[in-house]
Amino acid sequence: MLDKIKGGLFGVAIGDALGGTTEFMSEREIKNKYGQLTDIIGGGVWQLSPGEVTDDTAMTLCVAKGIIQYPDDPIPHMGEEFLSWYAQKPKDVGIIISQVLTTYKDNWEEAAKEVHHRLSGKSAGNGSLMRCLPIPLAYSDQKKMEELTIRHSKMTHYDDLASDACLIYNRIASRLLNGDELAVSLREETAGTLYEEALTSEPDCLPDGFVVHTMKWVVHILSNRKTFEEVAVAAANKGHDTDTVAAIACGLKGIETGYGQLPERFKEKILIQEELSQVAADLAEIRRNRQ
Structure with missing residues (x-):
């Protein structure tokens, strides 16, 4: 179980660090500049160091640390972690999340609702989907996992499209942790949803x-690439929100693959290996203690 949990967290970080190089570029621009990006080299719009991660991994760790601090009701602690991270003036912060973090007073969902209306109802970004993976890693109880997945998404993204995508994603993650195959989990959890057609x-x-577009590409890439490396490279070379699409896709693929089988050349580049390993161990312990 620890190998799967660690694989999921490192998967997020690897996808983030690889895709961070090509974020906001078009597929054609990536091809013209790199041919095909296959290594974690840094650079890009954020001038990343090789192996440096962005908001995708940072906020995933915020969610994880909130859970570790108080597993029974982690939402307030996640919020404290979000605010602490934001106060450090990170390079990359999504528009919706930035507005919610500066609007928040004492109620997360009210802040998200206010921003939702301020943005004319356009709050279905992928910012809650990119960070939601620690929830199924820590909670084997399906009801608790799903309740926290929705509440966590509503902290910043008021639109139900965001929480719906998080639910599908985390249900797939739970199945992988329980030993189900990725292809079967994808097919059964997307059946009858906006994402079913993306399988093929x-x-x-x-x-x-846009969370629907992100999730469609995540489903498609996971359904049509075999290895972890193929998933990561495909997502990082499609252009646009590459770091987030790659982080989300590689999170699930990392669970399936397991930490031990992730490509060494990717793992050794990640700058926060020790932190990820410790958080994985803490989440695994919470999962054991709550079973």
């Missing part, structure tokens, strides 16, 4: 920050 057909949208 390339999405007719860009892999941008």
